[in-house]
Amino acid sequence: MAFKWLKRNKNQPENETSGEQQLTENVDSEQLQQPQKQDVRPPESDADLSNDLEPEPSAAQERIGYFKRLKKRLYRTRKSLSDGFDKIFAGKSKIDDDVLEELEELLITSDIGVQTTIDLIQRISKAKVTDIAELKSVLQSEILCILKSHPQATAAEKSTPHVIMVVGVNGVGKTTTIGKIAASCKAAGNSVLIAAADTFRAAAIEQLMIWAERADAEFVKHKENADPAAVAFDAVAAATARGCDVVLIDTAGRLHTKVNLMEELKKIKRTIAKQVPGAPHEILLVLDATTGQNALSQARLFNEALDVTGLALTKLDGTAKGGIVVGICGALNVPLQYIGIGENIEDLRPFDPEQFVEALF
Ligand SMILES: Nc1nc2c(ncn2[C@@H]2O[C@H](COP(=O)(O)OP(=O)(O)O)[C@@H](O)[C@H]2O)c(=O)[nH]1
Numbered sequence: 001m002a003f004k005w006l007k008r009n010k011n012q013p014e015n016e017t018s019g020e021q022q023l024t025e026n027v028d029s030e031q032l033q034q035p036q037k038q039d040v041r042p043p044e045s046d047a048d049l050s051n052d053l054e055p056e057p058s059a060a061q062e063r064i065g066y067f068k069r070l071k072k073r074l075y076r077t078r079k080s081l082s083d084g085f086d087k088i089f090a091g092k093s094k095i096d097d098d099v100l101e102e103l104e105e106l107l108i109t110s111d112i113g114v115q116t117t118i119d120l121i122q123r124i125s126k127a128k129v130t131d132i133a134e135l136k137s138v139l140q141s142e143i144l145c146i147l148k149s150h151p152q153a154t155a156a157e158k159s160t161p162h163v164i165m166v167v168g169v170n171g172v173g174k175t176t177t178i179g180k181i182a183a184s185c186k187a188a189g190n191s192v193l194i195a196a197a198d199t200f201r202a203a204a205i206e207q208l209m210i211w212a213e214r215a216d217a218e219f220v221k222h223k224e225n226a227d228p229a230a231v232a233f234d235a236v237a238a239a240t241a242r243g244c245d246v247v248l249i250d251t252a253g254r255l256h257t258k259v260n261l262m263e264e265l266k267k268i269k270r271t272i273a274k275q276v277p278g279a280p281h282e283i284l285l286v287l288d289a290t291t292g293q294n295a296l297s298q299a300r301l302f303n304e305a306l307d308v309t310g311l312a313l314t315k316l317d318g319t320a321k322g323g324i325v326v327g328i329c330g331a332l333n334v335p336l337q338y339i340g341i342g343e344n345i346e347d348l349r350p351f352d353p354e355q356f357v358e359a360l361f
C-alpha cells in the first residue's frame, strides 16, 4: 500500500551506525542466485552526513536535507552516469548514430535493461534532438515517464491488524527493511508487532529482535526450526487480541533442496488468512539492487507463487547500477513501494519517481 503510516521519523539522529551483520547461507539454486556480501557503503567523501551539532532545522531545511541524503546515497549511480555522458559527448557537438549507440551501451550497463533501453533510444530518436543538453533533458523526462507509468502503490483498506508478509531470498535485506518499516509505523503513531517466522537459525530470530527493540515494536517468536506458519498464526492472533495496528512477518529466504521455499511461504499465507480473513493485506518482496537483472527473475518467480503486492529495492547506495530501478519499473507490473539507501533505520524511503530522477542526474 502507499504507506500512510510511513512518514519519516524526524526524531531519528542521522548517525551512521553499522547495521546488522549479513547472514550468509549456502543455497542451491542457479535461478535465484544469492546476493554477495560486499562493501556497499558510499565513499568516504560522501559519507559525512551528520549534523548532530546543528540547531533544529526548519521544515524547508529538513526537506532539503532529506533530498540531499538521497542524492548522496545515489552517488555511485549518479557518478557512473555522468562520467558515461562526459565520455560519450566529449568533443562532440551533434547527436549522431554513434552517440546514440554509445548511449545505448551506457544505459544497458547501468542495468536499465535491454528492452527498456531500446524503448528509450527510440523515444529519443523520435524526439529529434540535436543538442546534447536537450538530449539529457529528454532522457530524464522519458525515464520519469517510465517510472510514473509504472503502477503506483494504492492505499489499502484500513483493517486492524494490517498484516504485511515480507518475502525474498536470503541476504536481500528483509529483516532490515522490516525494522525500518516498523520504526516508520511507530513514528506515525501505530502500534506494531513483528513476527519471527524466519525460524531457520537462532541468529536470524535474534537479529530481528534487535530491530524490534530499536523500533519499539512488540515481538513474537518461537524456537529455532519451529514451523514458520505457526509463528505467523500466533503473531496475528496476538496482534488481534492486543489491538495492534500493523503486523510485520519476517520469512526465511533460504532455498533448500529439501524444503520448498515457495510452498512454505504459501502455507504461511494460508495460515494467516485463516486467522484474519483478507490477510496478509500486503506481500512485500524485497530485492537487492546490487544483484542487477537477477532481481528481476526473483521478482517474476515470487510473484507467480505469491501474488506480490509491492517491492522494496534495497542497497541502492551500494551500486553504480541504480538503473535497475528503471529496469524494474519497465519490466514488472508490481508497484515499487520502497527504496533502501543505507543500513540505518531511517534509510528506507517510499519510492518517489520525481525525487529519484532528480537525484540521479
Ligand atoms: N548498504 C545497505 N545495506 C543494506 C540495506 N538493506 C539491508 N542492508 C544490509 O544487507 C545485509 C542483509 O540484510 P538482512 O536484513 O539481514 O537480509 P535478509 O537475509 O533478507 O533478512 C545486512 O548487512 C544489512 O545491513 C540498504 O539499503 N543499504
Ligand SMILES: [Mg+2]
Residues within 6 Å of the ligand: 174, 175, 176, 198, 204, 250
Ligand atoms: Mg533475515
